Amino acid sequence: MSDDTLTAAPATPTTTATPRCASCPHADRLAELTRSNDDLTQLNETLQRTQEQLVQSEKLASIGQLAAGVAHEINNPVGYVFSNFSSLERYLGDLFRMLALYESAEAQLAGSPHAARIAALRAEIELDYLKEDVPTLMAESREGIARVRKIVQDLKDFSHVDARKEWEWADLHKGLDSTLNIVNNEIKYKAEIVREYGTLPEVQCLASELNQVFMNLLVNAAHAIHKPRGTIHVRTGTAGENVWVEIEDDGSGISPDNLSRIFDPFFTTKPVGKGTGLGLSLSYGIVKKHHGRIDVDSEPGRGTRFRVTLPVHRDLPEQT
Ligand SMILES: Nc1ncnc2c1ncn2[C@@H]1O[C@H](COP(=O)(O)OP(=O)(O)OP(=O)(O)O)[C@@H](O)[C@H]1O
Ligand SMILES: [Mg+2]
Structure with missing residues (x-):
């Protein structure tokens, strides 16, 4: 390819090809203009990126404030539900132990009117199913509360409301x-x-x-x-x-x-x-x-x- 061929393909999409023509008196001026055009295109891209970053940080700041508010409101109730839950699990364990003891003493009531009433109530409340289901429900609820707690903690970290920061x-x-x-x-x-x-x-x-x-x-x-x-x-x-x-x-x-x-x-x-x-x-x-x-x-x-x-x-x- 001879030197005075017009080069067409730009090196990158943002770079415009510089038409070169040895015989053209405005070649230098044209090259200069093309360079400044490239510079301006790049500057424009940088500006756009900066603007996108600004929008991004603005968006994060306002969502951060919202998150801080929500986290603050939810944190307290979740805290006491979580701690009550541990006591509730312990109490239920105690009640089940007590129930087992009553059940072992039931044989001694055979033939009495109490025995019939106990049997009727046992059937009505489906005691055996209930004894199986209670621990499952408790475990699922514990996991649910733990997840809510994790989300609240994430929200608090995200919005930096837990200010224990040391450089x-x-x-x-x-x-x-x-x-x-x-x-x-x-x-x-x-x-x-x-x-x-x-x-x-x-x-x-x-x-x-x-x-x-x-x-x-x-x-x-x-x-x-x-x-x-x-x-x-x-x-x-x-x-x-x-x-x-x-x-x-x-x-x-x-x-x-x-x-x-x-x-x-x-x-x-x-x-x-x-x-x-x-x-x-x-x-x-x-x-x-x-x-x-x-x-x-x-x-x-x-x-x-x-x-x-x-x-x-x-x-x-x-x-x-
Ligand atoms: N190394 C990676 N490879 C592929 N995809 C990724 C990678 N890192 C992040 N992502 C994508 O970015 C998304 C957002 O990530 P981010 O860490 O913010 O949230 P997450 O991992 O989905 O949830 P969490 O809040 O638990 O971190 C992910 O869901 C995933 O689609
Ligand atoms: Mg992640």
Whole structure:
């Protein structure tokens, strides 16, 4: 191809081809204009992304306020139902023991009018069925209340109303290792964990909140693995004044449609009871509070990589 051929195909969709013509007196001017047009297109894209991020954080802030209110209202009643429930279970156990003793003494009442009344009532209330069903109902209710409690706790964490926060210098590898221990049960049958730790300085952070972020990412990675056994890579490293933590799985990946929604509160693709859809929005809020960022790279069918980047120094006071 000779030099003065008009090049047509742009390198990327955002880059316009520069028509070059040696004999054209305006070639330089045209090239300059094309460059500034490219710059403007890029700037426009950056602006759009920034605007989307702003909308995202606004949305999270208002939902956070709503969540804080709901969590506050529900927390108290759930608290006393939960603690009453334990007493109720104990009392029921005592009543069943008492009933068993009465039943063993029943033989001595044979032939008396009491015996007939007891037998009639036993049939009417279906005592045998009732004795079987009560423990099942109690167990199901306990699980239900425990789930409500977990959701309320998630909502409180999400909206940061439980303000027991201490900024400290922490070793993120320690946090990652302890989190991996906690979630080990959830992961060990599904995936092998491969740790590829770099050398990290201590980071000024809210260590327990960062652990929550790691936990969410690790559990999500495990949930995404549907083949008999997958691999989750946990990598760390530094980049200038920042440190980064990467969690990569070889699971289902995320479809492009879903990718733009995964940080939305309550967005979940998991069945009822398995996910509330708060994990990533909560993580987003925590990382943002550290003036860091979360990047995600995913390919359906291949897997997903989340990267959390955090500044080593807490440069500004906490944003509320
Ligand atoms: N590593 C991953 N691989 C595939 N999909 C993912 C991954 N991480 C997140 N997702 C998708 O993003 C959705 C939202 O994740 P998020 O952690 O916010 O909520 P969740 O895991 O569904 O529920 P929970 O509140 O219990 O964390 C998930 O339901 C899933 O569809
Ligand atoms: Mg999750």
